[in-house]
Amino acid sequence: MRGIQGWRIVGLSALAIGAMVAAIWLVHGIDEQGMRMTIRATARTSCILFLCAFVASALRRAWLNPISTWLLKNRRYLGLSFAVSHTYHAIAWAGLWFVTSGAHPKFDPLGILGYVFLIAMTVTSFERPAALLSQRAWKILHTAGMHYFWLGFTMEFSLRISQSMFIYLPLVILLVFAMLLRVIAPRMQRKLAS
Template identity: 40%
Template sequence: MTTQTLPSPLHGWRLFSLLAVAVLLMSALILLLEPNLVEATRSAIRATARSSFVLFLLAFTASAWAVLLPSPRVQALGQALVRERRYIGLAFAFSHLVHALLIYRYGQLNPQFWPGRSALGNLPGSVGYLFILLLALTSFKGPAALLGRRAWKRLHTTGMWVLAAIFAYSNFKRIPLSAWYALPFAITGAAMALNLLGKLAQANKRRQRQALNTR
């Protein structure tokens, strides 16, 4: 095993399966342990939003860690994150699929839920799901090839930023309910800054390499 390789059980589809099973176990435990099913479903919705958030942050900042971390040892961890980004991203999509299924169930258990929400209130989440679907589908070879490299890159960059903005907004609007939501809001802001810094560092490296090659 090189320093750049994650241990084999944490690789590719195995990593995806492990993360997906963890999300399912977490949701099942919450539903089993909380005696009130309506409250339990709401807690599981919140929990899957949080598992999605962690997975999203890893995928969103992977390239930045790979280029910004100072020592080669920790840099290798960043490179491993970049290599596994597709599976981490798909695990994020899976976690959000569970979020959606739980929301559907919650709507059945609490008939006031959907009438209490406006179309405008559902807009950011619906746009988010549209991008999650597009990003997940185009993470497979066939649809990605149909799209072409440039359009793929544009779609994935736009999609990840739209999702980051939705996470920021979803947490920001809950700050009046609990000051704790300021923490994930600030983390999202930090992740956005890190993503941009990573891009700048990559562009810098590319320029330095080109300058060396033209000497």
């Protein structure tokens, strides 16, 4: 894991997810079924990358070990990898609209708000744009965005448990655990300090 750091994480994520998308389209075709499968698959890769960034700080506070140290050190790149994965997700949604002649997907204002958050968080992950915001505004943007995505993933995947329990139930459990960790970790740190 030591060799996979920084921008290499983003590059490998882009290549791996791109290969996954290409494989789905090769096997299932670039049609409605292929696009829907790509949407579901990229939602799951986005969730995993999101969770890595979401828990990095809390996990480091709760357990000091090489994994938590690596996650915290590479949190920015994991977040950018999440943005890459969700860009593939957007491409699949656009592809679905194209192959269904505009019949799908329906207008989704909450999804659009998610992409507004994603773009704003991605842009402000770089020094110069981040410098245009106060530290407080940057923290509010990123905290609100992360919680918005957490809620979106949790709600969407909870609704899909009945369709595929073995895929979506573990993801929902991880999402709930991640939020609990973010709530509990600062308290654990304060107890250890005192």
